[in-house]
Amino acid sequence: MRLLLINPNISDSVSDLIRAEALRTAAPGTEIEVLTAPFGVAYIETRFEALIGAFATAQLAAEHHERYDAVIVAAFGDPGLTGLREALQIPVIGLTEAALASACLLGQRFSIVAISQRIRSWYLETVQAYGLDGRLASIRGLDEPLDIGHVQGNQGERLVQLAERCVDEDGADVIVLAGAPLAGLARSLRGRLPVPSVDGVSSAVRHAETLVALQPGHAIRGSFAQPPVKPNRGLTPELARLLNRGSNT
Amino acid sequence: MRLLLINPNISDSVSDLIRAEALRTAAPGTEIEVLTAPFGVAYIETRFEALIGAFATAQLAAEHHERYDAVIVAAFGDPGLTGLREALQIPVIGLTEAALASACLLGQRFSIVAISQRIRSWYLETVQAYGLDGRLASIRGLDEPLDIGHVQGNQGERLVQLAERCVDEDGADVIVLAGAPLAGLARSLRGRLPVPSVDGVSSAVRHAETLVALQPGHAIRGSFAQPPVKPNRGLTPELARLLNRGSNT
Amino acid sequence: MRLLLINPNISDSVSDLIRAEALRTAAPGTEIEVLTAPFGVAYIETRFEALIGAFATAQLAAEHHERYDAVIVAAFGDPGLTGLREALQIPVIGLTEAALASACLLGQRFSIVAISQRIRSWYLETVQAYGLDGRLASIRGLDEPLDIGHVQGNQGERLVQLAERCVDEDGADVIVLAGAPLAGLARSLRGRLPVPSVDGVSSAVRHAETLVALQPGHAIRGSFAQPPVKPNRGLTPELARLLNRGSNT
Amino acid sequence: MRLLLINPNISDSVSDLIRAEALRTAAPGTEIEVLTAPFGVAYIETRFEALIGAFATAQLAAEHHERYDAVIVAAFGDPGLTGLREALQIPVIGLTEAALASACLLGQRFSIVAISQRIRSWYLETVQAYGLDGRLASIRGLDEPLDIGHVQGNQGERLVQLAERCVDEDGADVIVLAGAPLAGLARSLRGRLPVPSVDGVSSAVRHAETLVALQPGHAIRGSFAQPPVKPNRGLTPELARLLNRGSNT
Amino acid sequence: MRLLLINPNISDSVSDLIRAEALRTAAPGTEIEVLTAPFGVAYIETRFEALIGAFATAQLAAEHHERYDAVIVAAFGDPGLTGLREALQIPVIGLTEAALASACLLGQRFSIVAISQRIRSWYLETVQAYGLDGRLASIRGLDEPLDIGHVQGNQGERLVQLAERCVDEDGADVIVLAGAPLAGLARSLRGRLPVPSVDGVSSAVRHAETLVALQPGHAIRGSFAQPPVKPNRGLTPELARLLNRGSNT
Amino acid sequence: MRLLLINPNISDSVSDLIRAEALRTAAPGTEIEVLTAPFGVAYIETRFEALIGAFATAQLAAEHHERYDAVIVAAFGDPGLTGLREALQIPVIGLTEAALASACLLGQRFSIVAISQRIRSWYLETVQAYGLDGRLASIRGLDEPLDIGHVQGNQGERLVQLAERCVDEDGADVIVLAGAPLAGLARSLRGRLPVPSVDGVSSAVRHAETLVALQPGHAIRGSFAQPPVKPNRGLTPELARLLNRGSNT
Known part of the structure; x- marks a missing residue:
């Protein structure tokens, strides 16, 4: 099982803390990768900083999700979580x-x-x-x-x-x-x-492993089905591909 | 009075509808400008699309807010609204x-x-x-x-x-x-x-005019004061300047 | 535009404060009138005093509403507000x-x-x-x-x-x-x-102006349509006329 | 024990129904009196009609409460109830x-x-x-x-x-x-x-008897203590006396 | 009228307090019996103790209810109350x-x-x-x-x-x-x-008398109808008879 | 790791379903035991049946908990769960x-x-x-x-x-x-x-494993600390020992 933890902040020192605790927690056979936001702030305290972190998280998730069984949004406040849960077809979990x-x-x-x-x-x-x-x-x-x-x-x-x-x-x-x-x-x-x-980190790693193991299925109807395809513009190729459900933009 | 309406979507036809209704509503002397998101989707139906629209709105607001008395987030669901309310020192209102x-x-x-x-x-x-x-x-x-x-x-x-x-x-x-x-x-x-x-549009224009007229003051303490300054990276100069409170990045 | 502010209390000094703030707030062209309750208490602190103020307000509104575009119940706690909103066919707003x-x-x-x-x-x-x-x-x-x-x-x-x-x-x-x-x-x-x-006063004046400007229409069905006509007795002619929807009692 | 039931409406036929059910319910030794509002509407369906019924109830209660052990507001919706509970020093109960x-x-x-x-x-x-x-x-x-x-x-x-x-x-x-x-x-x-x-009627009669029997005391502090004495004007002598706590107006 | 008060605790001294207050409260003609739990703890402070008290109460109610017009669960927290309300066809009231x-x-x-x-x-x-x-x-x-x-x-x-x-x-x-x-x-x-x-005790005695007097009927449909008959095992004859609705086990 | 699942009902066929799903879910190295209530009903649909199942569960937990790392209350509705969480010093989880x-x-x-x-x-x-x-x-x-x-x-x-x-x-x-x-x-x-x-069963097994792995500690203060020791009577030796915190009764 492969878990992707995305730190929505730019702090590599925090990513190190996250990685260390995730590795201490993960079951044998679970692989852990932690990515750090390429843009944003040092840590998120406010709604505005969370808005930025959410977009950075979405960007990283769009680029990297395909090689993982689940994604963890690794900041308290869970920036971007429910949006990503719509877009991806694997479990997405937030620290909070x-x-x-x-x-x-x-x-x-x-x-x-x-x-x-x-x-x-x-x-x-x-x-x-x-x-x-x-x-x-x-x-x-x-x-x-x-x-x-x-x-x-x-x-x-x-x-x-x-x-x-x-x-x-x-x-x-x-x-x-x-x-x-x-x-x-x-x-x-x-x-x-x-x-x-x-x-949050240890809980998220365990619960992600649980959701992968339970194989609950993903939504094809309801409010967490993938967003209906519609025109988009100006996004990175990865985000566009996600919105276009894999077809070329 | 100058009001900036930001359409968080890429649909120019919707921006035209917004502009027309805003002009019908605005008081004499109120100037209306409508900007369309440079990136995003045609219209926002889901949490993931809203996440993208929120970031586009923040980007446009950071670039343009200084010449306006109030900003209107011109999509239902108000993507990015509470974040922008922290970052800007003028009233920010959402359609919803x-x-x-x-x-x-x-x-x-x-x-x-x-x-x-x-x-x-x-x-x-x-x-x-x-x-x-x-x-x-x-x-x-x-x-x-x-x-x-x-x-x-x-x-x-x-x-x-x-x-x-x-x-x-x-x-x-x-x-x-x-x-x-x-x-x-x-x-x-x-x-x-x-x-x-x-x-939403007519209500937002009227209420924005009201908040400008009432001059209620802006927050210097509490949860809508500007985010505490902290290191940031990889943002556009306008967003960085907003987070740095006007000092150079 | 003509706004009627009804002070549900008997305090002329408070009516003066209300009038002054309303005049400072009102848009050019908005006419302001403030009426003081002919009966009641000096100021409303309790549910019982509010009950009395509500009836005094209803009485004044019944007598005077026809010459106005909107009515403001000018006490915090909004005594009688939702009742008046049913009875009158113009916007009614409370300070709270x-x-x-x-x-x-x-x-x-x-x-x-x-x-x-x-x-x-x-x-x-x-x-x-x-x-x-x-x-x-x-x-x-x-x-x-x-x-x-x-x-x-x-x-x-x-x-x-x-x-x-x-x-x-x-x-x-x-x-x-x-x-x-x-x-x-x-x-x-x-x-x-x-x-x-x-x-409350400045907010109410502005929002009353907004509701008049938006012309949202009034209820002819639902819980804010006028009360169904039914026998009444012992009321002032103005209240009776309001309940009888304009026909003679 | 003497219970006063006040019908906030002008319908004598409804007062008769109330009286009959109250008499069927009351314990031996409980005396029942039902008064009908001298002004108001035939029955209360709306907030505005309730506002009128509340004032009529307050008026009757002010005039008559002194000879009773408890008062029942005998319309569903309990018009005026919480106000009267402040003003009177005996239990007041509503049908709802x-x-x-x-x-x-x-x-x-x-x-x-x-x-x-x-x-x-x-x-x-x-x-x-x-x-x-x-x-x-x-x-x-x-x-x-x-x-x-x-x-x-x-x-x-x-x-x-x-x-x-x-x-x-x-x-x-x-x-x-x-x-x-x-x-x-x-x-x-x-x-x-x-x-x-x-x-409502049978429940209110029984619960009124219970509250009288339990002798729970009345409020001398908190939000159901009598309203603080303050100037009043234009009220009936009975209402004024109630607000003045028994001293002459 | 006969009321059964069940003390879910083993404290006879508390049963004495309950009995004394119940007797002071009860109307002429109301007979009071207080039973003390044969097993359990001295007084209930926690969820676990309440769980035990609920079962003791159910046991006593099953044995004795048939000779009474109403049952009172005589501990604050009302252990077992809503369960008993399903099982018995007479009013059941809790102190809380x-x-x-x-x-x-x-x-x-x-x-x-x-x-x-x-x-x-x-x-x-x-x-x-x-x-x-x-x-x-x-x-x-x-x-x-x-x-x-x-x-x-x-x-x-x-x-x-x-x-x-x-x-x-x-x-x-x-x-x-x-x-x-x-x-x-x-x-x-x-x-x-x-x-x-x-x-609680005086309130429960009075309200039990009220419910008996009002004769509101008992549930034959909905969530307080008696539990559907199904196999059971290992219960006392009284509990089994209650679940079997009076037929032999 | 050893998990004890307690079926609060008397249905052995349901215990078999529980055991099968638990075994399919459990991690390698997790041992599963399922116990069936010695008294109670075939399945729990109502509050009264749940009250009985709660006591049966408490009885089984008191007898057997000492050899396990966590206990699962294996009926929807979680009869007795929060009580057991106080009494035991290991994680207790319910299906719901x-x-x-x-x-x-x-x-x-x-x-x-x-x-x-x-x-x-x-x-x-x-x-x-x-x-x-x-x-x-x-x-x-x-x-x-x-x-x-x-x-x-x-x-x-x-x-x-x-x-x-x-x-x-x-x-x-x-x-x-x-x-x-x-x-x-x-x-x-x-x-x-x-x-x-x-x-419920697969979720409970996974979450129980998680709580055992996270070692969050148990409550020694607050509302889930063990109930204060107080006199008890008439309970099985196992329940009494639990209430007496291990000392003899």
Whole structure:
């Protein structure tokens, strides 16, 4: 099985974190490739940055998907996810939805611990778009300036404290450690938190393997069937080919 | 006052419909410009097409916004709207939110009449993202193949029938005629429908004028303040300048 | 265009504030008239006071609507609004729904800053009735005794502090300055608040002008068609005539 | 124990139905009085008619409440109910909330069978205001012209058919027979319906007796404390005295 | 009229509190019997304990229901309630739903004051299952170790303080004193709280009497009709007879 | 890894279907054991039957859990699941929540195809308890009498037709084939349905393996920590030991 993880950001250091956690998680026989967005920002905190990351992700997916069994959008907030799920005929999974799926199987209400204050609104809207706000206890974020490649090391204790407040003040049953820069943190905090904790990368790799194994089929009707073919213009050949369903543009 | 309407699609014929309705609606002294996406698809029916349209819109907005008092994202579904609202320091309005704002001032529950069956899921998710699904009576769509430039003429009677079913079977108090290809239809159906009807272009032009006139100020804190400056790469100079808040990249 | 604003309270000083802000807002050629309730209370904070204000508003609207293009119910909480929307065949707009419509076009979540603690429950129920509680960040109110005609001057600084807490603690993207006694405050606070702010009177005047301009038609079927004619008794001639649809009682 | 039932409509024939069912229901020792609105319409189907009925109810309650242990607003839709609950220091109950309370104790989801098509929107908004729309299976109404005093006799079979469709097509566990003109119908249909059924008058009488018996106390803080005293004008002496909390106007 | 109250816990001291409050509440002529679970835990705080209490309640109800007019599940959280409502052909009421029904007739938003911190999640899920979370202001609980038979005496002042915070900080209009160990507390606190308060036992006894008196009928179709007969094994003769609808197993 | 699947029903034929599908799904090295309830009914369609199945499941889990890495409650509706999740310190998963987790990763809205009409209410309440009703398109059920061991063979075509209606009439993006008697059907219908489909057993086995692999930790605080120790009586030694946290009873 071959999984493609697309980092919608330009940060190679974050891609390294993603790759390391994906490799620790993957089943024997699962091959992992991580691609980094050729354009965009260092990390996505806002709706506008997500819009850019979504397009970069779509571009990479269009170019590379054919050699893979599933695609993972490897940023919290899942930029471009539902669009790609229409366009591709293989499973596409996002870090947020994967982490929330794990969290929902471990408790009734979850909190999200995030890397900044600003990022909380974007995450809230992501949870709402999945219809899961009824199970969201809270979203708490760091309020220090970020060194994106070293947030786990520098802010580990502070992240634990935020998680404890989610449990004791907000009623969380499960902690979601959010954001690709925290990939692997759930693993290294094992035994430190008073409730189960999950992260996005490990959840996404496992759930992608599951969807490939279950062979649920893909949509040929309904809202996730491929978009109806219609004229297009000005796109890369790969995107155009995807929209044209493989025929030449 | 200068308003920029960005058609996120590549259809010049739809841009013409948008321009004509915008000019019919605008107050004396309001200047209207309509730009057409340089890349993308003929019309947006799905989440994937919207993702592409959002990026095209962002690109055009980044290039042109500085000479305008407000920007209108001129496709139903409002691709890229909330992202642009963060990035720009002038009002940004979408056709859907504008039409829904009008509809909510005319009745309690509204229905959306749309140009295709497939488009309904995307519209439903748009309404849900605005938290207005509690006021949505139904979404009904044409089920004929589309000739996008002539849908008003060819399908006018059928659209009236759909609207009547929304009123009589679904309990709609107001009809939203959805999609830029229907721009101006509310005007030409005046007196034909049993409840008030609104469209997106005329609503958006009026509401944009209102927001400019009210001078509500722009966000310097909160989730619609401009994204925090951070490294970026590979973007057009205009997008990069927007992210860098005007400083050189 | 002629707009009738009905103050559902007996406070002439508040009617003056309403008139002044309406005149500052109205487009050239829009005529403004403000009427004050002949019976009722000094300002509406509760459901019972709103019930009285609704009837006073209905009475005034029945007497005077025929000479106007639209009616504005000029109290927050919009007493009697949806009833009047059925009875009259011209647009009827309330301050709350108008301010919320503006706020929703400026951000995702709004807070309401109000003139008293007690008034918050009534406002909450108003927002819920519009199905917009999903976008409500908070309602905060002054806790000092009120001098209704001078609340802007005496409490201006305190209102700014409440607004800042709405942004920083509650996650508001937009501030709604609520209550006719605050009419014009958004204008005078321009540049003082960290997010966009709107008030009810200016929003209502603009949106009323918009609805008149759009000519959306009025309901002849559905729940906002005029009430079916049926026997009535003991009403003023104007109310009776409205219920009898213009025929003599 | 003395209960005051206020019919917000002018129909003496409906007051007779209400009185008869209230007397059949009341416990030994409970005295029943039914008053008919001195002004208003024959029956309330719409928001505007409810606004008028609310004021008439408030007027009667202000005049007469002092000699009673509880007040019942005896029209479905409960016009004026929450306002009166603030103003009076005794329990105030509406037919709708009473019937829904009974229904919720008998099953998970209820349907409302009503006397007209038009009335459904007003009832829907009433259920929503009580936060019970999650338990509402459907609202179905007669579509024949109404003879308000004889609807039970003329339309009995049709009402049974509507109830059966609520059960079999809409998933109702309980039927609410709505509207004062149907007072007593649940009793006469006993054994005819496939699920439990309740009506408003009998439920309201029983629940009023319960609240009087439980002596839960009344609010001196919170949103149902009496409205803060403030200037008023132009009201009847009884309403003014209520607002002035018993001091002279 | 004969009412059976089943205490799903093994605490005889709590059964005594339940019996005493039921007797104080019941109408003349109503006979009260309280049974204590033969197996289970001292009091129910969690979902797992509720699961056990539900089965014990079902067992007792199956054995004893035939001699009664209604059954009351006498623990907050209502373990087994909706199941029993299917199985029995008489009204079945739970303490929580009964207290909430009373609370909803006294105000718009209620808070629950409970005997422990841990119990709050179970209560929250109970309120959500009834679709009433829109009217829930808060749930607050004691944080001291519990002496279950003497909580009213030892913790009375603390419970009053919690109730006051519910009103002043959370916006509660009504206080629900939750948990069978608090049976009778609402009565003894009369006049001490700033808003109306209700408890479960007195509410359940009154509402059970009401449902018996209204004779609403029982379900023969829909989701509360008796479960379809199917093979069963290993149950007590009483449970088997109930499932077999009275025929021998 | 060792997984324990507990069939809460007494049907050995259904246990055989569960075991077969679990074995087809499990990863190499995963051991599967399926236990059948020693008491209960042939299959669970109602709340009362679920109450019994929950207790039987708890009993079996208490006896056997110590030799396993995770427990699966192998009936749709997940009887006893959240209770067991508190009591055990290993992952516990239900068929419904597992299938919904898979479905949510494959599309936005799912429909449930079930084995009877009656079972739909119980399933609806299960989906609501998980806060996922916002993503539920519909629940459709067979209306023929059931032969529980052969429903797949006898009713396969009818189940496909129901699924197609869910897609075309209800807007489903994914089909959940519900109920342990349908275990394996998703696999045998591969390629027959127009959208992805999932079932409960295969999803639960995969997700259980995932949770064991992720080692998220277990709750020592919050609402899924083990119930506080308190007196208990009359339980089997295994249940008592679980409540006493391993100390002797």
